[in-house]
Amino acid sequence: MARDKGRVRRPVVSGGGDTQVLAAEEAGRAERIREAEARLVALRASLEDRVAAAREAAEARKARADRMRISLAAADGEAAATAEAGGIVADGEAAARARPALADAATGTSSGGDAVSGLARSDVVVHMVVRPRRRETYNKATQTRPLAGEEASGRSAAAAERSGADGTGVGGAEAGKAPDAEEGDDMALAVAALEAAMKSVPPAEREALAETRACAAFVGKAARQMERVLVAEERGKRIEEGREGGADEEEKRGLDIAEVFAIDVRSSGRDERGVCALDWSDAFPELFLVGYGDSYARGNNAFAPRGAVAPGYMELWSLSLPTVPEYVFRAQSPITSAALVRHHGGLVLGGTHSGQVVLWDTRTGLETPVAATQLAGANHGGPVRSAVVAGTANNLTLATISGDGAFITWAADSLAAPTERLNIGCAPSCMAFGSSSPNSFYIGTMTGSLWSVERHGSGKGLAAEYAHHSAMVSALSVSPHTATLDYDLLLATSFDWKTSLWRSDMSSPVYVFDEFVGYLYDVAWSPRHPSVFATAGARGRIQLWDLLVSPKEPVASIGIGESLTVTSLAFSSDGSRLLAGDTSGHTAVIRVTGAAPGDDDFDRLDAVLSALEQAL
Structure with missing residues (x-):
């Protein structure tokens, strides 16, 4: 455009x-x-x-x-x-x-x-x-490597700079002067x-x-590369200025969170909408996906006024480019759920309000989907409540679930027809897969109930019902640290102002966190520490919890933007960063410090869970 x-276009005249x-x-x-x-x-x-x-x-x-x-x-x-x-x-x-x-x-x-x-x-x-x-090169690989420990890399870069400045490092000052x-x-x-x-x-x-x-x-590519280099240099300077205390200071402070990065909403080409989906890339740790719903409610759009329809819109952002998204994705219907497809580089999975499931491919450079499902037949007949990528590279599952009770899986290379379809028989509001096997999963419903669901065998369908919340279940999160156990550990947030902790082999919750004021919209386990998780709610606060410290109050809390509702959370794969988005479209990257687990933290968590169970 x-x-x-x-x-100046010439007018076409008759003749x-x-x-x-x-x-x-x-x-x-x-x-x-x-x-x-x-x-x-x-x-x-x-x-x-x-x-x-x-x-x-x-x-x-x-x-x-x-x-x-x-x-x-x-x-x-x-x-x-x-x-x-x-x-x-x-x-x-x-x-x-x-x-x-x-x-x-x-x-x-x-x-x-x-x-x-x-x-x-x-x-x-x-x-x-x-x-x-000294020969310096820049490519995609060198861009992503330092992000796993950005504070340490910032200190190393500054130390190297000081060493070169006083001539005491390798090459000394003379080497720095010689081009x-x-x-x-x-x-x-x-x-x-x-x-x-x-x-x-x-x-x-x-x-x-x-x-x-x-x-x-x-x-466009050259401009992004130039800005990436300039921003990366500036970020390194800011990290060093803020981390002069050294590496040990982080552990002395204990668990803490602080905002380090925010997307400038005004610089985006979209109209103002709330964040409905967040996800990190597994291939490039600096990339993250932001899905934008409408401005009425959370991404499942269950509470949007009838007839309120806006085109779907998502952006793929980089930590190295805080002002311009790397990619933009569009759909004909509002986005309700989205995820980056692991083990498949540039694929992005999305669910829409119309019930359509779509795939984008960053390798094409196109904003439009490369594949989409039909709006009839054996596909979804209602809004897609959750889109999840589960399993391994050899057994990958692209699963979607809709408000009409349809659970459907898809192949990553084609959306022409479902690979599996299961009618659950209730109205799900969210979904999460277990940590050990993609053959079973968990759902929360619009009525507040929780269920485990089996995909195969004689018990296919709803398998076990857990105790009810008194309002809709808004989010589920399964702990990634229970693969060696005989049960899953999951968290559920609800609009009844509560978060519940569950064991999959127990019908009653292990513990109920009821100190919140307002609706709760999302919850996420830390992939780094077995007892740490985060919650997001209607008071604009992100709260970080540690079961080993106290189940009664959070260990850290932070607010983002001017909104009163934080709608989405997502931890990075190493647990050092937390994505948070709200209803105004504001997205922040929050650094999580002091979350390294100790040698006995898993045993201590077992003891805490046992004590909570006995107190029921």
Whole structure:
């Protein structure tokens, strides 16, 4: 749309002659665009050839320098042996005469060979220090690695900077001042070749090239890469400024949370909507998904006024780009639930208010879905309440559940037909899979009940009912730390202002957290610590709980934005960051510190659970 802004479109008038003229002009324009694209390809190939030639020349210079160092080492050894035998003393005047020859040889002039051969026969020993060159590269891999321990990496970077500044580190201050001449030559050649290529293209062809999709994609990608580098450098400085106390200070403070990153809602291209879904990428730890529902309620849209429909909208954000999303995804119906498909790189799964299930693929660069289900037949007949990706790479399950009681699974490569369909027989509001097997899962309902559901066997369907909440169950979360146990440990939040802790082998809750004031919208177990979880509610507060400290009150609490309702939570895979979104569309990344488990924390948690069970 931006490219059409400055262009004047000719009106199409009636008449055969005018139509033919316009058609001929369009055909000529299309031909000029094709010629310009072909010329761009040729210019790109020429530029690549020039850069390759420059690199070959640099390699040749490097090889000559290596041979020079070998000759110097041989001469040094010969002179040392001679000095030990006969006490030869180097003549300063001869050494001074040898230095210009050495400089010529190192720069690759024709007298280099004579200088080396003369040095081999000379009694002069010249000591030369060759410092290692620092070569910095940037790619996707180096972008993601430091994020697993961003505070530590910030300290390491600052320490390296201080070490280089005072000359005490590897290479010292002199190495920091010496640029990489070969890389500079390559860059200069590339820039010169690019400028020459651009000057050789006529203005009309340049305008035609600027209108091509390839040019727009290149400019967008280059702009994101530049901003990513600049923002990453600034983030490193802020992290170091805020973490001067060192690594041990974090553990001394205990469990704590603090906001470190927030999306600028005004910079987004969407209209203002609430956050209805959050998820982290497993392939790139700095990427996270934000799904936007409408402005009325949580993402399941169960409370939106009848007829309130807005197109679906989601964004994929990067911690390195706080102002612009990496990708934008759109759908015909409001998004109600979404998840990034693990083990499948760029796939994004979404459920909509119309009951349609959609898939996007970031590798296509398109905002529209690459696959979508039909709105009839054996598919969902109501809003999709939950979309979940469960299982392993070899046994992956894409599961959706809707308000009409339909549980459906899909293949990651096709949404043409369901791979499994199960009619549950109730109105589910949320869903969560067990930690040990995708063959069973748990649902919360609109009436406040909790059920375990079996997918296969003679007991297929609703298997066990747990004690009721007095209002709708808004979210479920299964602990990822119970794979070695005979039961699942799950948390449920409800609109009755309570959070309940359950064991899957018990029909009554282990404990009920009833100190909240207002509706509760989401809950999430920490993947790092077995006793830590977070809750989000209608008072705009995110509360962090630790069962080993106290089940009666949270150990930390924080508010985000100006909204009074936090709707969604999602922990990163290492538990060090927590995503939180609210009804105003504000999304924050919160650092969770002091959550490293101790050696005996699992045993202590078993003891706490046993004590809570006995107190029932």
